[in-house]
Amino acid sequence: MAGWLVLAASLVAGPDATCLAQPVYDLELRGQGFRRVSVVLAEPKVDAAAAGSRQVALDGQETLARDLIYSGFFYVMDQSANPFLPRGVSRAWNVADEGSGERPHRIEAAWSQPGGQLSADLRLLDGGGNQLLGKRYQVGEAGARGAMHHFADQVVKQMTGLPGIAQSKIAFARLAGKNSEICVVDYDGFDERALTNQRTLTLSPCWGSGRSWIAFTSYVEGQPFLYRLDQGTRRLRPVSRAPGLNTTPDWCAARRAFALTLTRDGNAEIYSMSADGGSPKRLTHNPAIDTSPSWSATGQQIAFTSDRSGVPQIYVMDADGGNVRRLTQHGLYSDSPAWSADGRWIAYVCRRDGEFQLVVMRPDGADERVIVRDGSNDSPAWANDSRHVVFSSRRGGTRGLYVVDVYAGLERRLISGYQEAITPAWSSE
């Protein structure tokens, strides 16, 4: 059996409900003896000089709790040993694994105001009270979120050896009437802001290395061209303005190259090109629609969608376009492959019984598992931890963005607002 078993799932009743698809977690992480680490988040100590910043300290504690919970690696308690529930976080996300009886780790925060500058001293202690991490952060008018995200990533790295995602951001297209603009939001759903104001259709943002720029398709010149918005200078540069489509960009940091869809040859083909659109190289040579490329992390292969069999399916090819192999054999309409940074999974969406399900499979097509069954899902994008995926989902009629923990089978809604949000991209840093 190809792993299509889906446990009798409750319909997603609300944005924070658990999706009981057969989680990858059961086989992957538990098999390695992985359990969530229990940690107590102590009440912040705020000394008298910083008393006016007590709310900043409390908000900071909540941000830190949310970051640890959203990493998927921790069970977070308050100092009364109750599960810590930050605003907007579902209970289902903060659940203890069966313990070994170890004493929980502990995070302490001490806020002071030396020389008039608000500072937070954060410490991570193990169950025996030994300090594992200690950092001092200066907190300015922008608030404590940046400092807390940074510390959370340090904690994740310390405890698991893996990269944290608390400082990452998600870009997406927010619809506005018949147009759409590129927006960015912190990975936890806070601080959304618009990056473009072009009053046209813009979609499919794609992060450059180090968040130095965002590329996206825009109809601002009347045709779907590819542009790059540099974050430092805020300059907008054209990258590709070939006749026809210049769409579905994906950036490979290892090769410093885009893969994208061009229809200049009369039908949709995948091309690679440099960051400014130079050295375009055609990779696919087939009259079918070939689109939606996704680089492997090393840049040696590209997963993509092709309907050369008559139905769109997921394929993979080498970076030079050779050695094309079909991965999905079921013949169900499939699109939007996304390759995880650790190289272990390709996520994509697959239409079954009229609904697009979010699925993962191995890079050779084996071991396929449904991660999200309901809601008509599209455009998955991995976080750098190779564990979380952001995607768009049409629930209750309008499309919004959701994040799923592929290993735990947990979902959360990313952003609210009545205007639809589509084509998300998760920054690597």
Add this chain to the structure above:
Amino acid sequence: MTRTMRVAALVLLAMAVLAGCGKKTMETPPPVTPPPAPAPQTTPPPPPPPPPAPVAAPTLNQGDVQDVFFDYDKAELRSDARATLTEDGRKLVASPKTNITIEGHCDERGTVDYNLALGERRANAGRDFLVSYGVDGGRIKTISYGESRPFALGHDESAWAQNRRAHFVVTP
């Protein structure tokens, strides 16, 4: 030759004959200066008559070129689409000054990435038919909007069927 000039010529001839008959000391007759020709008229030439009105077909209006519709996930032209395109082609051939843009559209149910390419395929299907019919390809542009610019905003088949189309825009 005008009459005056003919008279003068005869007079000259007569005098030349007489000069040749017996009189040796015939004085050379004074040269006859023909009277000056009448000064040319300085009135402007009459305006040329207006050219005949061209018998070209009128430029097409937006509603004259009908859209065509497609089945779900398909870019093939159904027989009703072919009939519509034949009529569109006839009008376009008869109205050579009209240019068009063909927009390819999809309904909301597919994926964003694939629908952009499918929309392009639908626009191209319309274009290829018209070019085969005889419309000059230079008059036709194409663009795909995928599922991003639906005509009908509902979430049922009647709306979806409206959105799976090649939409013709008459461009100036």
